[in-house]
Amino acid sequence: MAYRFAIDIGATRTMLALIDAERPEIVAHDRPETDTILTGWRSPGLALAGAVERFLEERRVMLSEVEGLGIGVPGTVDRSRGIVLECPNLHVLDHTALAPEAASELRIPVYIDNNTNLIAIGEHTAGIGRGVDDMVVVFVGSGVGSGLILRGALYEGADGGAAEIGHTVVVPNGLACTCGGHGCLEMYCSGKALTMVANTLFKPGELYAIGSRFAGARLLIEQASVGHEGARGALTEAFTYLGIGLVNVVNTLNPRLIVLGGGIVSAWPEGVEIATAVVMNHAMPLMRRNLQIKVSQLQNYAGVHGGAALVSSQGRL
Numbered sequence: 001m002a003y004r005f006a007i008d009i010g011a012t013r014t015m016l017a018l019i020d021a022e023r024p025e026i027v028a029h030d031r032p033e034t035d036t037i038l039t040g041w042r043s044p045g046l047a048l049a050g051a052v053e054r055f056l057e058e059r060r061v062m063l064s065e066v067e068g069l070g071i072g073v074p075g076t077v078d079r080s081r082g083i084v085l086e087c088p089n090l091h092v093l094d095h096t097a098l099a100p101e102a103a104s105e106l107r108i109p110v111y112i113d114n115n116t117n118l119i120a121i122g123e124h125t126a127g128i129g130r131g132v133d134d135m136v137v138v139f140v141g142s143g144v145g146s147g148l149i150l151r152g153a154l155y156e157g158a159d160g161g162a163a164e165i166g167h168t169v170v171v172p173n174g175l176a177c178t179c180g181g182h183g184c185l186e187m188y189c190s191g192k193a194l195t196m197v198a199n200t201l202f203k204p205g206e207l208y209a210i211g212s213r214f215a216g217a218r219l220l221i222e223q224a225s226v227g228h229e230g231a232r233g234a235l236t237e238a239f240t241y242l243g244i245g246l247v248n249v250v251n252t253l254n255p256r257l258i259v260l261g262g263g264i265v266s267a268w269p270e271g272v273e274i275a276t277a278v279v280m281n282h283a284m285p286l287m288r289r290n291l292q293i294k295v296s297q298l299q300n301y302a303g304v305h306g307g308a309a310l311v312s313s314q315g316r317l
C-alpha cells in the first residue's frame with residue numbers, strides 16, 4: 001500500500017492526514033491544537049517530523065509506505081528551498097527551514113506551499129472543482145483566504161502573491177486593514193469583521209458567555225438564525241460585500257466556478273445565496289452565463305488534499 005502524508009498548519013489547529021496514493025481518499029486523520037505539536041521541540045521542522053512518526057506508529061504504517069509529505073503553511077514560503085518566509089499569525093514558523101529539516105529526519109521528500117494555494121489545489125484535484133480548468137476558491141474564516149486555478153494550474157502571480165481577494169478594496173477610505181490598506185474585503189466579511197460588528201450590537205456580558213476567539217461572529221450568526229433583525233442586517237451587508245469582491249474577480253478572470261468555504265460560510269449558508277445574487281445581478285452577462293458558485297464539500301479537508309497533490313507533483317504544482 002502506498003500513501004501520501006499531508007499537514008495543513010493553522011494558527012489554532014493543524015490537520016494531519018494520510019491519503020491513498022492511488023485515489024484522493026483520506027485513510028486516517030487527526031486535528032490537534034497547533035501548540036501541542038510545536039511545543040517542546042528544537043525546531044518546527046523536527047516537531048512536524050515527530051508528529052508524522054507518532055501518527056504512523058499509532059496506525060501501524062511504515063514510513064517506507066509513504067511517498068512524501070506535503071505541508072500547507074499559513075504564510076509566505078520559498079517553495080524551491082522549502083523555507084518559510086513569514087507567518088503573520090504563527091511567528092514561530094518565520095524563517096524556518098521547515099521542509100529540509102523534516103526531510104532529513106524522515107528521509108522522505110517534503111514539500112511546502114501556502115495553505116490557501118493548497119486549499120485551491122485540493123478543491124481542483126479532489127473536491128467540487130475536479131475537472132474545472134478556471135476556478136476561484138474563497139474561504140471565509142477568521143480572514144479571507146483564496147486561491148486561483150487558471151488554465152488548469154495554480155496561478156501565483158509574478159512574486160507568488162496572487163489571489164489576495166480578501167485585500168481587494170470594496171469601500172473607498174474604509175476601515176484600516178492589517179495589510180496597510182483601507183477598505184479591504186476582509187475588514188467587512190470575515191470572522192474578524194463580524195466580531196467587530198457584534199461588539200457594537202451586543203453587550204459584553206452576552207459576548208463573554210461564549211468565550212472563544214471569534215465569539216462575536218458566532219453570536220451574530222446564532223442571533224441571525226433566530227431572527228435578530230440587527231444581526232441579519234449585519235450579515236446581509238457582510239455577504240453583499242463578499243458578492244462585490246466576487247464580481248470584481250469574475251469580471252477580471254472569467255472563471256467557470258467559484259468555490260466558497262470556511263467556517264463563516266458553513267455557519268450561515270444564507271450568505272452564499274446573498275453573495276451569489278450580487279454576482280448574478282452585477283457581473284457582466286458573458287462572465288456569469290456559465291458561471292457556477294458552489295459550496296465546498298471538503299471544507300477543513302481541502303488543504304490536506306492539496307498537500308497530497310503537492311507530493312504527487314513533486315512540489316511543482
Ligand SMILES: [Zn+2]
Nearest residue numbers: 167177179184
Ligand atoms: Zn487588507
